[in-house]
Amino acid sequence: MSDSQEAIAPPMDKNLTEEDVLSFLQNNPKFLQKNPEACDYLIPPKNGAGKDGKKVADFQSFMIERLKTDKEKVLETTQAIVENARSNMNNQQRIHAVILRLLEAKNFEEFISIITMDMSQMLDTDISVFVVESNGQDIPHVQTNGIRVLPEGTIDNWMNGQSVMLQNNISGIEAIYGGGANLVQSQALLRIDIAMDTPPAILAFGSRDPNMFGEGQATELISFLARVVERAFRNWLKQPN
Structure with a gap:
């Protein structure tokens, strides 16, 4: 490689001495802590004494410890x-098993029993x-055992435009869980829109574990389950899309 092709090092202060570097480090004791990458440019010293007879810091041990930390x-x-x-x-696998179980229902009552x-x-x-939501007359089979009925407008107020709501560290809602409300400390609410001309519904899951459900968790699987439940309802109630 010719001189013109060699890498050109950045200019350095020719008057900079080892004492200047040592003085800088003494005045900036946290320099390596703030700039650990600087250690990559240093040759670890051997154990022993420095020029003044004092023990030399073992940078090799420091580098090993840093590698251990990175590995951990x-x-x-x-x-x-x-x-x-x-x-x-x-x-x-759980969601798939639930869906297969829903498809095995022999009648609407069994379908609701599987859900609840x-x-x-x-x-x-x-x-x-x-x-x-219902006035008791606008949905066929709304009085089927296991279906809970709420006044019109309740679900829209709860869901606030969301199709899935995951909440942790809550107190269970009696209107949803009835006598089991005291047990519920986290919940997943899935909006169910059976058909264009039917009122909204929700599929609710409650857990005594306060952190089983919560914001930030993935919702793809339970959203897929909700869409399957919607379509199954349409088939049982003979409702159009």
Whole structure:
């Protein structure tokens, strides 16, 4: 490589001495703490004494400890990713099992029973409820055992335009959970729109675990479940889309 092709080092102060560097570090004791990448440019000193007879700091040990810390962080992140993937797979399998169970219903009453009885066990929640707005006459089978009825406008007020609402550290709503409200400390509310000419409904899951549901959790799987429930309702009630 010719002189013209060699990398040109940045200009340095020719008057800069080792004493200047040492003085700077003494006056800025947190320099390496704030700029740990500077250690990458240093050759770790050997154990022993410096020019003044004092013990030399073992930067090699420092670098090893830093590598250990970095490794631990990587392992923690990897473990979190693996656990999250396992949890997602487990949840997916549960949702699939619930959907297959819904498809096995032989009549509307069994379909509702699966929603209000089987779902909570299959999804590892404490209670599952189907709630619909109604005046008692505008939806066929609205008086079926297991369906809870609310006054018109209630669900819109609760959901505030959202299709899924996840809440933690709450007190259960008696209008939804009835006598089980005292047990509920977190919940998932899924809006169910059966058809254009039917009032809104919600599929509610309640848990005694205050952090089982909460903002920031993924909602794709339970949203898919809600869409399946909607379509199943239409089939049973012979409602158009």
